[in-house]
Amino acid sequence: MEINNEYLNARYHEEDLQRLRGFRPIDDTFMRCLFHDNLPLAQFVLHIITGKPDLILTHEETQKDLKRLLGTRSLCLDVHGIDSENREYDMEIQRADIGARPERARYHSAAMDIEALNAGQEFEDLPETYTIFVTESDFFGKGVGLYPIDRMNLATNTPFNDREHILYVNGQYQGEDDLGKLMHDFLCSDPDDMHFDILAERSRYYKENPEGVSEMCKAMEDMRNEALERGRIEGRAEGRLNNMIESVRSLKAKLGLSDQQVKDALSISNQDWEQIAVKV
Numbered sequence: 172m173e174i175n176n177e178y179l180n181a182r183y184h185e186e187d188l189q190r191l192r193g194f195r196p197i198d199d200t201f202m203r204c205l206f207h208d209n210l211p212l213a214q215f216v217l218h219i220i221t222g223k224p225d226l227i228l229t230h231e232e233t234q235k236d237l238k239r240l241l242g243t244r245s246l247c248l249d250v251h252g253i254d255s256e257n258r259e260y261d262m263e264i265q266r267a268d269i270g271a272r273p274e275r276a277r278y279h280s281a282a283m284d285i286e287a288l289n290a291g292q293e294f295e296d297l298p299e300t301y302t303i304f305v306t307e308s309d310f311f312g313k314g315v316g317l318y319p320i321d322r323m324n325l326a327t328n329t330p331f332n333d334r335e336h337i338l339y340v341n342g343q344y345q346g347e348d349d350l351g352k353l354m355h356d357f358l359c360s361d362p363d364d365m366h367f368d369i370l371a372e373r374s375r376y377y378k379e380n381p382e383g384v385s386e387m388c389k390a391m392e393d394m395r396n397e398a399l400e401r402g403r404i405e406g407r408a409e410g411r412l413n414n415m416i417e418s419v420r421s422l423k424a425k426l427g428l429s430d431q432q433v434k435d436a437l438s439i440s441n442q443d444w445e446q447i448a449v450k451v
Contacts, residue, residue, distance in 0.1 A: 299334035314345035
């Protein structure tokens with residue numbers, strides 16, 4: 172049966188427009204567009220979250236890739252910024268609790284450190300860093316708006332002063348202070364109901380302005396195509412793995428080869444063998 176691409180594209184477009192109406196700043200696709208090339212908005216949000224109203228942001232980018240060490244797990248930072256005091260900020264939107272695990276915050280913080288120093292630089296040259304997780308739920312369940320996390324010297328009960336900070340922001344916090352108003356706006360789909368004009372105007376542009384709507388629809392289309400391509404790649408990888416599993420089973424059954432002999436015969440890497448061994 173031949174697929175009518177024109178019909179599918181029209182249907183996808185209508186679905187994207189419907190989805191766009193319900194988008195909130197805490198939704199990943201919408202957040203990317205809101206903060207893209209928008210240093211004033213990032214600075215405004217950081218003023219509230221960090222409690223530093225004099226913070227002057229000099230650099231801001233979304234979807235910043237970090238992969239300095241070959242073979243390590245890469246990271247793509249949602250919003251990365253540097254201020255006039257060379258302090259670095261990584262703000263991540265984490266809607267699911269599993270994405271906000273402490274180990275992930277630790278890894279994000281460590282990745283910024285790895286990126287910060289070149290060969291020959293002193294460790295004292297490391298910048299002060301802020302890893303900020305904005306979570307849709309109250310991850311720690313204590314009802315406060317902000318959970319600041321710094322290292323402590325437990326023997327002396329004093330700060331460790333390594334200038335590394337992790338902040339969890341509770342998206343469910345609805346206090347009357349600026350942080351509560353900001354979280355209200357982050358979870359709000361109607362710009363008219365937002366407290367802060369800078370966020371409402373940016374949201375309105377992408378929801379109502381024809382150019383902004385077109386940008387958002389293009390962003391959703393790109394993400395859909397990326398997901399399809401990723402699925403195809405993963406499907407091919409799964410197919411390759413299944414073929415290898417069948418070959419291993421056959422060699423072991425027909426020739427009685429040991430695991431090591433099978434690995435050598437088929438040139439199977441240790442990484443692939445970990446996945447194969449549990450299935451044969």
